[in-house]
Amino acid sequence: MLVRLPGVYPPQEDTWLLAGALARENLGPHSHVLDICTGTGALSMCAAAAGAGNVTAVDISRRALATTWINARLGRHSVRMMRGNLTEPVGGQFFDVIVSNPPYVPALDDVLPTRGVERAWDAGVDGRMLLDRICAQAPSMLAQSGVLLIAQSVLSGVEKTQTMLEERGLGVEIADRAEIPFGRILSARAALFEARGLIDSGQRTEEIVVIRAVR
Numbered sequence: 001m002l003v004r005l006p007g008v009y010p011p012q013e014d015t016w017l018l019a020g021a022l023a024r025e026n027l028g029p030h031s032h033v034l035d036i037c038t039g040t041g042a043l044s045m046c047a048a049a050a051g052a053g054n055v056t057a058v059d060i061s062r063r064a065l066a067t068t069w070i071n072a073r074l075g076r077h078s079v080r081m082m083r084g085n086l087t088e089p090v091g092g093q094f095f096d097v098i099v100s101n102p103p104y105v106p107a108l109d110d111v112l113p114t115r116g117v118e119r120a121w122d123a124g125v126d127g128r129m130l131l132d133r134i135c136a137q138a139p140s141m142l143a144q145s146g147v148l149l150i151a152q153s154v155l156s157g158v159e160k161t162q163t164m165l166e167e168r169g170l171g172v173e174i175a176d177r178a179e180i181p182f183g184r185i186l187s188a189r190a191a192l193f194e195a196r197g198l199i200d201s202g203q204r205t206e207e208i209v210v211i212r213a214v215r
């Protein structure tokens with residue numbers, strides 16, 4: 001069970017889809033795992049519980065890291081926690097597995113929230129403001145044969161993710177996918193998404209995918 005401080009993203013379908021993909025990776029005592037955008041630390045705890053010897057969790061939110069710290073203590077897991085912007089706190093380091101469930105929901109504008117729970121999902125008009133940065137930064141941080149696992153919605157351009165990662169020399173596949181009903185945030189934006197042609201009229205589900213890219 002995970003503790004969650006107010007304002008921290010509750011683990012949900014995308015978290016658990018990614019956790020399933022993470023569990024299929026080779027996580028031994030010598031493996032180094034990086035969890036970018038850790039939130040409650042759910043994926044870091046999964047990696048540590050699966051046997052990963054070195055787990056690093058990064059988030060920009062102090063509350064998220066406090067939550068991760070509590071969850072690591074409760075689960076008796078050893079997790080290194082770093083506050084900062086995506087990969088910045090771990091620049092120059094290499095990882096066997098990088099996992100990320102970043103904000104990817106298309107928003108009204110390209111102004112990223114600097115506080116509040118919206119910071120967990122708003123990702124600019126095309127939903128790619130963080131995805132693009134992860135796709136640009138993470139490949140060069142993978143160890144030889146290292147694996148990058150990213151969750152995102154089809155509303156935020158899966159092909160662009162695949163192309164960016166392939167351009168950086170990675171082999172890319174869709175590791176998992178799930179069709180899920182719109183939650184509160186997407187329901188409130190349904191008319192906007194219809195107007196932008198992102199969804200069909202009356203559509204109230206989205207597909208979440210896990211992209212697996214290997215160096």
Ligand SMILES: C[S@@+](CC[C@H](N)C(=O)[O-])C[C@H]1O[C@@H](n2cnc3c(N)ncnc32)[C@H](O)[C@@H]1O
Pocket residue numbers: 009010011012014015036037038039040041042043058059060061064084085086100101102103119120121130
């Ligand atoms: C969708 S939540 C995912 C949380 C968790 N990994 C999970 O799957 O349940 C996204 C997280 O990204 C964090 N975040 C947003 N912008 C960030 C940034 N620029 N750098 C690092 N973390 C960021 C938010 O604080 C939030 O905790």
